[in-house]
Amino acid sequence: MPDLRRARLSPEERRAQLVAAGVNFLAEHSLDELTMDVLAQRAGVSRPLLFHYFDTRQGMHLAVVTTARDSLLLASEPRPELEPRARIHDTLLRITEFVRQHQSTFHSLVRGIASGDPAVRRVVDESREVNADRLLDAFTALGTADSPALRVALRAWVSFTEETLISLVIERDADPEDVVRFLEATLDGVVAATDTLRV
Incomplete structure (x- = not known):
């Protein structure tokens, strides 16, 4: 990891580099292991400098998780x-390909924040809402009527998918096309089941 003190950066660029160092840390470690001391050592900067940019460890975690989440949503x-x-x-x-290439980061996003700061959990929950909304757009375009039941089902399916990706892609290295076919079949089943719930 290069010493960030050697580079002349704007405050925004320096903060972005510090956050990137934190996201890279997630490639091999859990979020709970990311402390101010660890990030300072990896980034080659002083601990007080990190507090200047993030105020608290929770603030640093929030910035790192937000960046990791945004990378997944963009990909x-x-x-x-x-x-x-x-x-x-x-x-x-x-x-599925993102999960294969960034296994530890995805694992940290899905499971590593269960007992963390509420603001960090909220960032991850927001990504689930975005993914559920993306599916809602696709299914309403296919002619499925929007309903509270459909929205609940899609939100629950997103959480199911996260666990499936961990179990099949990360832990078992399953073929991506097989995983996608399985996910599509379960998605269709969940959407079809919403017809039985009148809410």
């Missing part, structure tokens, strides 16, 4: 030029 952003079914398949495949 899996739906391609609007695709028809809805192809869009779902393409998005799921890109999420």
